Structure formats: structure tokens, C-alpha cells
Amino acid sequence: MNLTIKQTIPLKIKRLGINGEGIGFYKKTLVFVDGALKGEDILCQVTAIKRNFVEARLLKITKPSKFRVDPACPVYQVCGGCQIMHLRYDKQLDFKTDLLQQALKKFQPQGYENFEIRPTIGMTEPTHYRAKLQFQVRKFKGKVVAGLYAQNSHRLVELRDCLVQDDLTQQIINQVSLLLTRYNVPIYDERKIAGVRTVMIRKAHATNQIQLIFVASKPVKLDFVIRDLNQQFPQIETVAFNLNKSKTSEIYGDFTKILWGKETIEEGVLDYRFALSPRAFYQLNPKQTQILYSEAIKALDVSPDDHLIDAYCGVGTIGLAFAGKVASIRGMDIIPEAIADARENAARLGVKNALYETGTAETVIPKWYKNGYRADAIIVDPPRTGLDSKLLDTLLRYKPQKMVYVSCNVSTLARDLAQLVKVYNVVYLQSVDMFPHTARTECVVKLVRKKKV
Incomplete structure (x- = not known):
């Protein structure tokens, strides 16, 4: 070189x-x-x-x-949480459309040159949109600080006024730092100290209810912290504790316990409400989730006779939007608490045509098919790693007529499409900006089974 x-x-x-x-x-x-x-x-x-x-x-x-443009955030250069705040917002949306094109060009699913890529749907106000964040906590010179690691490092950058974080959740996490300091709660140190390592905070947009999880490497006493938080912030509904003794980058351990308050908070999307337990997944930008789910419903285009599978169903949010539009819904997730929430949400909504089961999609779907079930439509909303290879094989084997792929990673999406186009036509890709000022985007892909497969 x-x-x-x-x-x-x-x-x-x-x-x-x-x-x-x-x-x-x-x-x-x-x-x-x-x-x-x-x-x-x-x-x-x-x-x-x-x-x-x-x-x-x-x-x-x-x-x-x-x-x-000049980034409005004072720690933008060091934080690493956002990557493109120095680019004018309308051009951020163009960039996210281009991300899809770059990924497709790299993995080259058959016919990708002719895929319809629709312009990215952005936000009117692309600030303070983030309703959930996992703040790392550490102690420096006797003071507890909360924030994110600088990019490609374990150097903590304190966040006290994050431009993309919801205002109320930011106020609460700032107070959490003060209280952890005041009551001398043990704080995790990667070298020698066991204690609190992460605090997750989430706000339900529909109800303003707040959920907290203290993640620690050993049991800690949080009674005074919880008491003071509740006195100052009546919006707090749930405080939970998660034990994570591992030294890996995994945020959570297997053990979670409710320390105070309710088991769940109530959130809403489209025209219905649902419950969220502390560990259950839900999109971090509630305003854009309305847009994302609306696009998913439009893309799947179900009929009353359809039987629908909601893979990676979480608490059932996307699938339940179809409850009155299809003959049946079935969903699965590997997190038992999420499946419990999905069942509770279906019951609360009076949905009687839904069935939810704990397990991986690549295990559960073949079992259902063996027992005579047949799906006409499927939604997949996988993590950033994309579809499990066994699930891809399962989809190519059973070939439901209609599919919607909701993706948060354009690279794994393009990789998976290279396999899915063996069976499906890609009708269009619709990007939705769920993460303004970052290099990430969410995408809804409409797929229809080829006639001769």
C-alpha cells in the first residue's frame, strides 16, 4: 500500500x-x-x-x-452513541436509503438491481425520541456516573443531557447516579469490585409509566434508592433487579426479580394497549413504531382466512395488530417472560385466535406443521444478527404465501434476502428512520412467494 x-x-x-x-x-x-x-x-x-x-x-x-451541520450535542465527538449528527437530517434519510442499496450490492440477491427501494420515512422532530436506554454506571473519584462507552472502548462517557434520550428518563437516570453515590451502593469495577454495573430505564409513550432494571454482579441493597426515586418520580411503576455475574459484554443475566411495584408497565401502539415486563423487547422509538407497524400491516396485506405466524414475537405487539384481520395468529420467542406478556396481552384485548409458545422459530414451526398447522403469512422481526440459518431453511421448506421481514440491520437483511429470493419475489423495501443521528435504520420488506416454486 x-x-x-x-x-x-x-x-x-x-x-x-x-x-x-x-x-x-x-x-x-x-x-x-x-x-x-x-x-x-x-x-x-x-x-x-x-x-x-x-x-x-x-x-x-x-x-x-x-x-x-454543527452537532447540538456537547459530547457527540466522544460518546459514539450517534454517528451522523454532523449531517443535515434530510440527508441522513438519503444516506439510510443508500445503506440498503450498498448492502444489496454487496450480497447481490438475485434481481436486486430491480428491487423497489422507497425513500426513508423520517421524523418531524428527530430529538429526544429514545424511550429506552441501558446506561452503564461506574464510580469516579467517589461519584457515580451513568452513560455509554466511547466507541470501541471501555471508557465511559457521562450522559446528563442526551439529545436523543427522552427528557424524563434522562432526569431519572441523573437522579439514580446521585442516589447511588449518596447511599454508597457498591458499583461494579471490571478489575475487582462487584456491584451495580448497568441501569436500564424505559418509558411507555402511551402512559408515561417508567420501568427500571438495576443490573448488578452481586445482590445489593437498593431500598433507600427506590424510596427516594418514588418520592420524586411518581411515574415509576416498576423497579427490578437482574443478577449478572459474567465478565462478558452481555447486559443481562438469567435471574430477574421485581423489587418494587408492578410486574409490567402499559404501552400502546396503533389502536391497542399491551403490557411490557422488564426484560421484554419493544422498539425504543415509540413514535416511529407507529409508522413501522403501519407499514408492516400494509405490506403483509392479509385476508380473513389467513393463518399468521409472528416469529420473534416478543410481547406480541406486531402480531396482535392483525388479530381482527386473520383466522389465527401464532407466535414464538425464546424469552419466557415475553411469551407470558404476549398471552396476557392477547387476553386483555379479548383476542381468542392467538397462540404463543416459548422456543425458537426453527424448532416450533416444524412442530406445528407436523401437527397439521399451515401458515399463509409470516412476519419475521429478528435481532441484528438476522435470521437463524435453521429458520431460513425452515422458511424455504414450508414457503408461506406472504412474508414481511422487519429488519434493524441492512447487512444481515441483504444476506438473508440472497436466500429468500429463491422462493420469494421482493415487492419493495421501505426504510423507516427509527434511530435519527445514528447509522442504523429499520426496514420493512414485502415478499410474495413465486408462482412456480
């Missing part, structure tokens, strides 16, 4: 990569630069040399993009 570490080079940025980084070529060598924007001329310093590319640090912008 004829490049060395710390070498300063000029660069023209050609496009943005999947993590929001600027990409250019220096003498045919691919160079990735965080913080640079498409169309900019920059000076950068080489920080890492890999086999097929180089990473560099932005030193100076000699020709800025006309779409560059």
Missing part, C-alpha cells in the same frame, strides 16, 4: 459507509475516516493498516460538504 501509521494524506470522500464513516481512495487504497462526509476534501492521518483497507483520523476539512 506504501502507507505508514501516522502518515498524513489528502483524501476526497466518495460516499458514506454502513457505520456512517467517510470512504475515499488514496492511490487505489480504500480509506475509512470517521466524521468525514461525502463530497468533502480532507486531510487525515493513518491510524490502522489492514489487508484491504486503511483507517484514518480526520485532521482537517479543506472543502466541507454543504450538508455539514
